[in-house]
Amino acid sequence: MIISFRCPHCSAELSFEELSQDESPCPQCGKAIPLRLTGKMRNSNVVDQCAICGLEKLYTQKDFNRVLGASIFVGAAIVSLILYGYSHVLSAFLVLGAAAAADYLLYLALPEVTICYRCHSQYRHVSPNAANSEFELGLAEKYDPKDKTKGAENPAAEWKQH
């Protein structure tokens, strides 16, 4: 698995793949980052606990690149408008339909990413864990309340904006 997270000390964006150690130094600030790795994470590639903050609640979502998805559609809309302007009405609608289909297929083909409710660490290339389900707002509010002051407690708070 690959863990992407923010350094709890300096907030640098990091990703770790080598998970044999119980702690690793941050390549940016050099401070040790403790890794709470469970047996399942080490042996079965399954995330049952956040290695960075230790929380046992994680959710899964499609690893969707919204910029890519949106640009497909914007591009198609422009082509469609030009065709419409030249009275190719049927072609204009076909282009839009094809773009919607492409977006949908792209979505289906996307891998899933597992994300920690509290610190937003992201786990990619993991084996599925049935205990991790889709995002629930109630759990997000419980573990990472919006009114909490920003800072070291949650170095990845701005990742929520995506």
Ligand SMILES: [Zn+2]
């Ligand atoms: Zn650091």
Ligand SMILES: [Zn+2]
């Ligand atoms: Zn976490």
